[in-house]
Amino acid sequence: MDSTIKHIGVFTSGGDSPGMNAALYAITKTAEVNGINVSGFRKGYEGLIDGDLVQLKSHELQKLTQKGGTILKTARSKRFLELEGRKKALQTLNVNKIDALIAIGGDGTFKGLLAFSEICDIPFIGIPGTIDNDISGTDYTLGFDSAVNTAIENIDKIRDTAESHNRVFIVEVMGRDSGYIGIHSGLMVGADAILIPESGTDFINLLGKVKNYDSEDAFLIVVSEGDEIGADLVSSKIKEVNPNVDLRITKLGHIQRGGNPSALDRMLGIRLGVEAVKSLLQSKKNVMIGILNNQLHLTPFNEVVKQHQVNKELHELLELFGT
Template sequence: MNTALYGIAKSAEMSQLKLTGIRKGYEGLIDGDMVQLHSNELKQWAHRGGTMLKTARSKRFLTLEGRKRALAVLQKNKVDALIAIGGDGTFKGLMAFSEICNLPFMGVPGTIDNDLAGTDYTLGFDSAVNTAIQNIDKIRDTAESHNRIFLIEVMGRDSGYIGITSGLGVAADSILVPESGEDFVRLLEKVRNYDSENAFLIVVSEGDELGAELVASKIKEINSKVDLRISKLGHVQRGGNPSAQDRMLGIRLGASAIKALLMGRKNAMVGVLNNQLCLTPFGQVVKQHQVNAELDELLNLFNV
């Protein structure tokens, strides 16, 4: 997200536009928590994870009264357009805001889950997967040494993209994701008679309907001899320096957001489809509850 801010600022300055950052998302917008942004300062943040503008959930913005207060802040500060970085919740907020606010809005997809229609990749996904793979590779070392079954839980509350991509990348023996109903049955068949000197790695998305603890208990029920451990990677996946791909994606999407606004476009999300920049209306930017067909096919192939 910091790299996207840098891309936005650089592009804005080249067009003689003044850029103001809103701290803590919609919550900060309601409170008028704003700061001037300049590319020379933002480039010092471009290599860092997280967001220098901070972020926060806002229950007040869910109310009409809260959105009216936000509108008053924008009018007081003479804001001409608004760019928001986030997921489907962020864009739904902009859609609701557009009912009382006529300013042009532009969205930049920022979520590690990679679960938005309208773009092949969202900001943070590649970095999160790389972090997961690096950690799972290390877990394999100890799993091999002790002949253990390891359940590694990765993030992905409603989406299995991190689970599938990291699981395939580390050659996991089984991958459990929210979108699949057959992966657990296949796993139990694999571990029923497991007795090997090789490690057995299971990557579980946190949003899987069973969860790591229940999966572990079921494995122990059918094969009590196994030495089993659970490792939850947690929020380590949301931090750290962004990958090269995420940095370039941030630059491209940030600059594209400014370009789209200058062309008169509004109420859309910038994205990349087939490596081409594109715009998708907010109404079509819905959270995807199925992984794409190719990844689903790979999941079925390697889970056998």
């Protein structure tokens, strides 16, 4: 056990995601039990640069496991991309006698740590937090399960209206260029068609179905956001083949990003947070903690990549249910 660590710094970076506060609780509690102080930097790398930090207490965080977003706030930092910014961050760490750093964020966050490690040799640990679930080295990222739960609860509501009117509804879900939220939420709501970036922009099946759509039932389409996809594009394609169709669009938008974390995300935050501190005590450094095949798993930062997780099984499900 590494007894040299007396003071851990922690921050959240990139987009916020549900479960971040549960992870902060677990980190702080585990640290306290091991006699370690925890300081939280506010607004991601910005707080590191500006020395904007608060002491974290597990007793206060304990009540916040159910809170969405991040109490430390988050931001994207342009200054940290410059060596100048990173030098200031190093100074903050030195001044505050921080012995180790834990960051919760996406692949960009870990790239930042990798760059930072060139001038700072205290150990860094990463925890994957993004609703898009597009990071290698873990089956789940913090926030994905909450985002999908929010998506399906709301698509269920839309089904009520779609069935009351026998209408075509296109619901657009988040995911940036990943269709992971799209395929999951589409399957879970029993959608008639599911369109995700990974399956290409071949609309033939969909348009064939909608061309002959007789308005005798609802027709529910779930589509991922994206450059060559998205609800507006799908809508215009449909109107080309069936101009009279009674069609509505809803883009779920940012409601998918907030809200109380789901059971899975709270547990994930706790498991990853505990393991982050334990890894530091075992002298690990510059690794991301993930859950692979239901087991805790460490991946070096330089091996963490942005990754599409739509695997063979999911592609088969898409073909079976969504086309």
